[in-house]
Amino acid sequence: MQIRYLPENLINQIAAGEVIERPFAAVKELVENAIDAGATRIDVSLQEGGKSQIIISDNGCGMDAQDLAAAVDRHATSKLKGNDLVHIKHMGFRGEALASIGAVARLKISTREEGSESGFEISVEGGRKGEVMPSAHPSGTQIEVRDLFFATPARLKFLKTERSEYLAIKDVITRLAMAQPQIGFSLSHNGKDGLKLPATLDPQSRLSAIMGREFGENAMKIEAEREGLKLSGYAGLPTLHRGTAQHQYLYINGRPVKDKLLTGCVRAAYADVLHGGRHPLLALFLDVPSDEVDVNVHPQKAEVRFRDPGLVRGLIISALKHAIHEHGGAASSSVSNYALGSFKAGQAPAPSLPHHRGTPAVPRSYAYGGGGQSHAALQNAQAALHEPSSEPVFFEPVTPAHTQGSMAVDMAPAARVEHEAHEQVSVHSDNFPLGSARAQLHENYIVSQTSKGLVIVDQHAAHERLVYERFKNQMEESGIERQGLLAPEIIDLDEKDAARLLSYKEELHKLGLEIEPFGNGAVAIHAVPALLGAKADVHGLVRDLVDEIAEHGNALSLEERLNHILSTMACHGSIRSGRRMNAEEMNALLRQMEETPLSGQCNHGRPTYIELSLHDIEKLFGRR
Numbered sequence: 183m184q185i186r187y188l189p190e191n192l193i194n195q196i197a198a199g200e201v202i203e204r205p206f207a208a209v210k211e212l213v214e215n216a217i218d219a220g221a222t223r224i225d226v227s228l229q230e231g232g233k234s235q236i237i238i239s240d241n242g243c244g245m246d247a248q249d250l251a252a253a254v255d256r257h258a259t260s261k262l263k264g265n266d267l268v269h270i271k272h273m274g275f276r277g278e279a280l281a282s283i284g285a286v287a288r289l290k291i292s293t294r295e296e297g298s299e300s301g302f303e304i305s306v307e308g309g310r311k312g313e314v315m316p317s318a319h320p321s322g323t324q325i326e327v328r329d330l331f332f333a334t335p336a337r338l339k340f341l342k343t344e345r346s347e348y349l350a351i352k353d354v355i356t357r358l359a360m361a362q363p364q365i366g367f368s369l370s371h372n373g374k375d376g377l378k379l380p381a382t383l384d385p386q387s388r389l390s391a392i393m394g395r396e397f398g399e400n401a402m403k404i405e406a407e408r409e410g411l412k413l414s415g416y417a418g419l420p421t422l423h424r425g426t427a428q429h430q431y432l433y434i435n436g437r438p439v440k441d442k443l444l445t446g447c448v449r450a451a452y453a454d455v456l457h458g459g460r461h462p463l464l465a466l467f468l469d470v471p472s473d474e475v476d477v478n479v480h481p482q483k484a485e486v487r488f489r490d491p492g493l494v495r496g497l498i499i500s501a502l503k504h505a506i507h508e509h510g511g512a513a514s515s516s517v518s519n520y521a522l523g524s525f526k527a528g529q530a531p532a533p534s535l536p537h538h539r540g541t542p543a544v545p546r547s548y549a550y551g552g553g554g555q556s557h558a559a560l561q562n563a564q565a566a567l568h569e570p571s572s573e574p575v576f577f578e579p580v581t582p583a584h585t586q587g588s589m590a591v592d593m594a595p596a597a598r599v600e601h602e603a604h605e606q607v608s609v610h611s612d613n614f615p616l617g618s619a620r621a622q623l624h625e626n627y628i629v630s631q632t633s634k635g636l637v638i639v640d641q642h643a644a645h646e647r648l649v650y651e652r653f654k655n656q657m658e659e660s661g662i663e664r665q666g667l668l669a670p671e672i673i674d675l676d677e678k679d680a681a682r683l684l685s686y687k688e689e690l691h692k693l694g695l696e697i698e699p700f701g702n703g704a705v706a707i708h709a710v711p712a713l714l715g716a717k718a719d720v721h722g723l724v725r726d727l728v729d730e731i732a733e734h735g736n737a738l739s740l741e742e743r744l745n746h747i748l749s750t751m752a753c754h755g756s757i758r759s760g761r762r763m764n765a766e767e768m769n770a771l772l773r774q775m776e777e778t779p780l781s782g783q784c785n786h787g788r789p790t791y792i793e794l795s796l797h798d799i800e801k802l803f804g805r806r
């Protein structure tokens with residue numbers, strides 16, 4: 183065996199494999215260079231998803247002839263003054279982007295230094311560097327990359343479709359642009375406009391240009407500081423969430439990152455208010471003294487390392503939690519905390535319990551609860567899905583016995599109970615594992631008495647699970663029933679979202695959703711699963727599906743993917759919180775839960791009901 187030194191060209195190709203993995207990585211490096219050059223305008227134009235051509239023009243400082251010749255060499259940079267890898271002030275510092283791109287593509291740089299009379303250009307093709315030549319280029323720099331990876335055919339094979347390369351580029355520019363509102367950005371693809379972000383002095387206007395109005399209206403301002411670390415930005419209210427973490431923009435010292443520590447902090451901060459699978463929208467900027475963070479740990483600088491990760495975690499989590507609590511209603515008192523501690527998350531009851539429907543002993547008060555009728559009642563409930571029913575059939579608002587005196591004022595304002603069925607029901611409530619419904623609280627919680635204590639059911643979460651399971655059954659048996667819409671629903675989406683959704687057209691069709699392209703990022707929905715009913719919120723459903731697909735994409739098996747989509751649809755087909763239910767409907771729901779596997783948790787992993795035993799209740803009241 184003989185060791186030999188690799189030729190420069192090969193070294194550059196190897197390095198390029200890390201730095202320039204795909205077209206978006208080349209664009210990222212080049213846009214970062216333009217930012218570092220002090221540009222106030224950066225225009226990007228692409229052909230074929232950047233595979234055949236990327237042109238980036240900026241009005242930054244430009245280069246003179248000597249710098250231009252050096253710029254394309256490996257480890258040549260103007261950005262590490264004093265060889266200091268700690269106090270990094272620029273986006274770039276490794277001096278390998280241009281060399282790497284030149285090694286694997288046809289690169290041409292035209293530039294003119296600010297205030298200089300003459301411009302220059304240079305070409306590098308597959309690592310072969312040409313001469314610096316005069317050029318009539320105006321002030322600033324234009325970089326042209328053609329035939330990316332022509333020199334490394336192995337890499338060429340791994341490129342994705344034109345569309346997904348384009349979308350990745352759009353994402354990378356958007357992320358950089360968020361932190362640079364003072365720079366105007368534009369992007370075009372195959373001659374068509376893809377992104378236009380005019381320069382602005384107001385970071386918030388850039389933020390809403392990118393995140394949309396909905397975010398602007400539902401965001402909490404974040405501002406916190408601890409031991410020299412500064413956090414600022416906007417975080418969405420917990421009620422504004424998506425199926426993926428895609429809409430989280432995280433920055434460290436102005437650099438967009440996809441750092442696990444930071445995303446973990448976000449998840450932790452929202453854990454109490456947002457459950458598995460849902461993600462808040464936010465844009466957070468962390469400013470850290472440069473000796474507290476090492477940005478030189480990832481070839482594309484997407485991850486960083488902190489000297490004191492605990493400090494960072496503490497700052498981010500507490501700032502977010504603080505904001506959430508301030509905006510999210512009162513904190514619970516110590517008593518209710520204790521009570522909560524005694525509540526146990528429910529587990530699905532064993533399917534073959536002795537007290538099953540149809541036993542002769544079922545008392546007459548169960549006439550509305552048992553057996554085959556439960557299905558019908560639930561379907562009635564479903565028919566009225568999206569309009570809260572105005573008049574409860576069996577229930578009346580509670581009238582406190584003593585209405586005078588301050589104590590009565592805030593007693594159970596939203597509780598409604600079934601008066602006449604009380605005695606009859608309570609005697610036999612132990613007949614069913616989930617007991618019999620006694621009241622609906624806050625239009626979402628069914629309180630039911632069981633032989634051992636009481637159960638509180640989250641009606642939306644529970645029903646979601648039932649719909650999901652029914653979807654799965656339909657799938658297995660006969661395929662999902664479709665229901666055509668009288669007029670197709672046209673839904674405007676982000677181009678990238680529409681493209682992604684349409685690539686699942688066939689799978690969605692099998693699941694009962696008929697979708698067609700409608701031009702310019704819009705899609706037309708022609709049919710929805712019949713289980714969702716004609717009044718389904720198609721817009722909301724499609725938006726969630728888009729997120730669902732973006733998140734899980736190809737990472738899951740077909741079956742898993744279908745289940746995820748079904749689960750998203752189930753959520754839209756479920757009894758909303760806020761819908762009043764009568765006793766019949768509530769008991770029907772309880773009975774169906776008892777018959778449905780996994781009914782103890784909703785599709786997002788939250789419990790669908792909690793149980794408090796008499797023993798616990800007695801403890802709460804100091805009786806034990």
Ligand code: ADP
Pocket residue numbers: 211215216219240242243244245249253254258259260261273274275276277278279280281323
């Ligand atoms: P780095 O950005 O890490 O320094 P690059 O290979 O990306 O390495 O760039 C090498 C050098 O070329 C930069 O340090 C900079 O001096 C010069 N350069 C690159 N792009 C531009 C540009 N758009 N405008 C002015 N100078 C540039």
Ligand code: MG
Pocket residue numbers: 211214215273274275277279280
């Ligand atoms: Mg660079």
